[in-house]
Amino acid sequence: MVNIFSKVFGTSNDREVKKYRKKAEQITALEKNYESLSDEELQDVFSKLKDEVQNGEKQLNDVLFDSFAITREASKRVLKMRHYDVQLIGGMVLNEGRIAEMKTGEGKTLVATLPVVLNAMTGKGVHVVTVNDYLAKRDATELEPLYNFLGFTVGAIIGEIRDDGLRREQYAADITYGTNNEFGFDYLRDNMGYDLSEKVQREHFFVIVDEVDSILIDEARTPLIISGPTNHKSVNYAKANEIAMKLEKGELIQPKSADQKPYSTGDFTVDEKNRAVLITEKGIEKAEQMFEVDNLYSLENAILSHHLDQALKANYIFEKDVDYVVKDNEVIIVDEFTGRLSEGRRFSEGLHQALEAKEGVTIQDESQTLADITFQNYFRMYDKLAGMTGTAQTEATEFAEIYNLDVVSIPTNVPVQRIDRNDLIFKSEREKFEAVSKKIKEYHEKGQPVLVGTASIEKSEHLNKLLTKLKIPHTVLNAKQHEKEGKIISDAGQKGAVTIATNMAGRGVDIKLTKETLELGGLAIIGTERHESRRIDNQLRGRSGRQGDIGESQFYLSLEDNLLRIFGSDKIKGIMERIGIEEGEHIESKMVTRAVENAQKKVESMHFESRKHLLEYDDVANQQRKVIYNFRNDLLNPEYDIMSKLDEHRYEYIVNLLADAEIIDGMPSEDYNYEYIMAKFKEELNLVVELDDIKTDNYHDLEEKLVSIIKEVYEEKMSIAAPEQKSEIERVLYLQILDNAWREHLYAMDTLKTGIGLRGYNQKDPLVEYKKESYNMFVELVSTIKLEIIKVLFTVQLQSKEDAQREQEALERMKEKMEEATENLVTNFEQERVAQSDKKIARNEPCPCGSGKKYKQCCGKSGPKRGLAAGN
Secondary structure, eight states: OHHHHHHHHOOHHHHHHHHHHHHHHHHHHTHHHHHTSOHHHHHHHHHHHHHHHHTTSSOHHHHHHHHHHHHHHHHHHHTSOOOOHHHHHHHHHHHTTOEEEOOTTSOHHHHHHHHHHHHHTTSSOEEEEESSHHHHHHHHHHHHHHHHHTTOOEEEEOTTOOOHHHHHHHHHSSEEEEEHHHHHHHHHHHTTOSSGGGOOOOOOOEEEEETHHIIIIIGGGSOEEEEEEOSOOOOOHHHHHHHHHHSOBOOEEOOSSTTSOOEESSSEEEETTTTEEEEOHHHHHHHHHHHTOSOTTSGGGHHHHHHHHHHHHHHHTOOBTTTEEEETTEEEEEOTTTOOEETTOOOTTTHHHHHHHHHTSOOOOOEEEEEEEOHHHHHTTSSEEEEEESOOGGGHHHHHHHHOOOEEEOOOSSOOOOEEOOOEEESSHHHHHHHHHHHHHHHHHHTOOEEEEOSSHHHHHHHHHHHHHTTOOOEEESGGGGGGHHHHHHTTTSTTOEEEESSOOOTTOOOOOOHHHHHTTSEEEEESSOOSSHHHHHHHHTTSSGGGOOEEEEEEEETTSHHIIIIIHHHHHHHHHHHTOOTTOOBOOHHHHHHHHHHHHHHHHHHHHHHHHHHHHHHHHHHHHHHHHHHHHHHHOTTSOHHHHHHHHHHHHHHHHHHHHTEETTEEOSSOOHHHHHHHHHHHHOOOOOHHHHOOSSHHHHHHHHHHHHHHHHHHHHTTSOHHHHHHHHHHHHHHHHHHHHHHHHHHHHHHHHHHGGGGGGTOOHHHHHHHHHHHHHHHHHHHHHHHHHHHHHHOOOOOHHHHHHHHHHHHHHHHHHHHHHHHHHHHHHHHHHHTOSSOOOTTSBOTTSSSSBGGGTTTSSHHHHHHHHHO
16 A cells, blocks of 8 residues: 555655755756856855854855755866766755665765865864775765865875874864774763874764765774773683683574473573573583682672673684684674774684684784764764765664664666576585586676675685686685775676675775676675675675666575575475475575565664664763763863862862761761861871861861861962963873772773663663663762872872972982992902902003003002002
8 A cells, every 4th residue: 555655656755756856956057047057156156154053144055956956067177077966965865964865876975075175164174984994084085076166175084194283283174084983982082181282183074975874874883992001900811712712502492382481401501593602501501610619709709700701602603714713813793784804803702712712813902992982873973964875774763763864765877787586595515606607607607797795704705715716716805805896896897707705895995897798797795704784785786777777686695505405495485395395496586585684674673673773872972071071172272270170179178077977886976076087088098187277166167177277288289380380280180080980980881881781680771770880880980080189199209499499409419429329349259350360461561451551550459459449
C-alpha cells in the first residue's frame, strides 16, 4: 500500500528534491548576469556580499542564490568545472545542516565548495572533514585556486604537521580541510595546555563531513583517547593467556523442555552473535585452581576475572589477519570498515595486551586515559553539522536520533545503468571460491576489468593463491599493501585488470574506464561475502556505473560465511535442502537476497544499540568534561578573577572545617573542638595558631576570624611576588591540580564502567547506577580540587629575587671548591701511582701522569712526598 502511494504521490524525499529544484532553477537564471562580468568585477560583487554578511546587513540565506551562482561561475573559470543542477541541490542540503546522499562519482568534492564558500563569508572558519590525510591534502590543494579567487585562505590539517604554530595557521584559514582524528585530537590537546597561546583551534562553527557514514557511524564505536603511562599496575597477562588456553571450549545445548535452562558441555561457550565469552561454573572452578584463589569474582580478584575474560576473547573471538595483524613485533588493529591498518590505535581495557600475550609479542604497559571524547560528542559541538556520502539511507534512523540530521537522497545527474544481479548462494566456502575464480577467469579472458571485494585480509590472500594457480595476473589491495592503494585502484579499470580489495574499494579514488573497457561491459564487481553493514556492500557496488557508465555487480555467498552462519542461515539452509542442491551448484532468488538483507539489518540494529550504549555512557562524562574544560578556559584567560575564586574556596574550607569540628566524640555539639581546628591547620596548611588567637563566643565570629587568619597569612607569604607573578603562580598551580585530579577521575570512571554491568544481575539498571555513582564521584572531585589548591598554595615556598641570587652565588662557590678539591685529588692519585710503580722511569721520558712534560720536570722533580705535601 505504501509503495502504491509513493508511486502516485511521490515519496517525502521526492517532494524535498522538487522544492530544491525550483531554487536551483533560480540560481541558474543568475548565470547569465555573472558570465558577462570580468574576473575583477565578479570578485568585487562577491566581496561586497561578504562585507554585507559580516556587517550583519544580510543573513546567509539572503545571499545564497548569488553566492552559489558566483561560486559556479568562478569554478568554470578557475577549475574548468561547472556545477550541475543536482550539485546545486546537494549544496543547499549541506548548507541547511543535513546529509546529502549522492551516488559514487557524482562529484561530492565539488558540491562541498558551494556551502563552504557561503559559510566562509561569516569569517568564522569552515571545516571540511575527510577520511584520510591523502584526501584532505588533495582536496585542499585542488580547490585552493577557486577559494583564493574568491578571497579566501585555505589550510589542511594532516598528521605530518607536528608544529603547533603551523597547525594554528591552518586553523586560522577561512577554510580548513583535515581528518576526523586530527580535529578531535587537537581539541583534546587544546584542553591540556597551560596557555591560551598554545591552543590551535578556534570556534566550532560549520563542518561538512565527507563519507559521513564512515566517520559518524562506523568510527563512532571507538572514542578518541589521549593516554599516558599509568601508576596502576595490573595482572600478568601471560598467566591469564596460559589459563585461557587450558580451559575447554564447549557448545551451548538448548534443552528439549521449556522449563530447563540451556547448558554448556565445556568450561566456556562463545557467543559469536554478541562477540562475548560465557564461562561456566566448571570453568570458574578450574580457573580458581590455576589462579590459586578461593573466589575469582570477589572484589579483590575482579581484575583476574576481567583479564581471563579478555584472554578468552583474544583467543576465540579475535582473529589474526581479520581483526588485527602482527607486524614488527606489534599487534596492529585492522579497521573493520575500511580494511586499513589503524597504526597507533589500541584496544582498551586490557584487550590489546591479551592479544599481545596470545601472539607472543612484547606486552606493552597498560595506559591511562588523560583525555577522551567520542566522535558523536565532538561533532555535536559545531553550530552547524552537515555530511555527504553515497550510502546514508540505511542509517537514517541513527543520524536522526543521535545527531538530529536528516538524509536527503540527491538524484544522479545521469541515470545509473549498472546491472545489480541477485546473490548466488553456495553450500560451502570452497565451492563459492571455486565459482568466483571461474567467473574471474571468464571476465579476464573477455578483457572486462573486474574488482573483487573480500571481507578480510585472510580471504583476499586465499583468493590470491587460487588465481595464482590459475595463472590469472592480478593485484591485491589489503591492509598489508595499502601504501600503493591510489595507484592500484586507479589502474583497476584497464583492459583485463583483476583487482582484489578488502573493504576498502578505493574511497575517494576514481576507477577510470577506457572506451574499449566500456564496450566490453564496463567494470564488473564481484563481492565474495556480504558485510555486516549494507552500506559497505553498496560502496563496493558503487565503484561501478559512475556517471551513467555501464557495469555489473554480483555477490557470491556461502552458508559458511560468518553473516549467514551466525545470523541467518537456517531459513536459507532449509530452502537449499528442499530444492536439493548438488555439489558446486548454487541458488539465486530474490527471496534469498531478502533473507540476507534481513540478517544484515539485524546486525546493523545490534551495532546501533552498541553505539547508542557507548554514547549514553559518554554523555554522562561529556557533561563533566564540559564543566572541567570551561573552567580550564577561564583559568587560562588572563582577565579571569582568580583572587575571588580563591576567596570562595577559603571560605568553603573554613565552613567544612567547622562542620567537622562541631562533631565531638561522634555527636553534634554546641561547642567546637578547637584542638581539631588547630591540628588541621598544622596538618593541611602548615600553619600554627594558638587557642587564644581563635577562641570566640559565637559561630559567625569564629568563621570570620579563621577566614581572616588564613587570608592574611597567605597574602603576607605571597607579598614577595609582584601581583602579576602571584596571579601566574596561582593559575599554573591550579591548572596542575585540576589536570591531575581529572586524570585520576577518568581512571576511576573507566574502572566503574568496566564493572557496572554486573549491577544488572541485582535487578538494577547499570546506566542509572553509572549516572548516580559518577555524579557522586564528580562532586567528590570538585571538593578534592578545592581543598588541594588551598593546601598547595599554603605550603608552596616562594623566594625573593635577592634570596634566589644569594642561593645561586653560594651554589657556585661550593661548585668551585668541589672542582678544586677534585683536581687536587686527581693530581695526588697520579703522582702516587707513578711513585709506586716498579718500573724505573728515565728522567727525560714523558711523565706517565699524562701532563705532557718530561718526568724530571713533573712528578720526578723531588719525589712523591713533596708532591703530596704540595697537593695538601
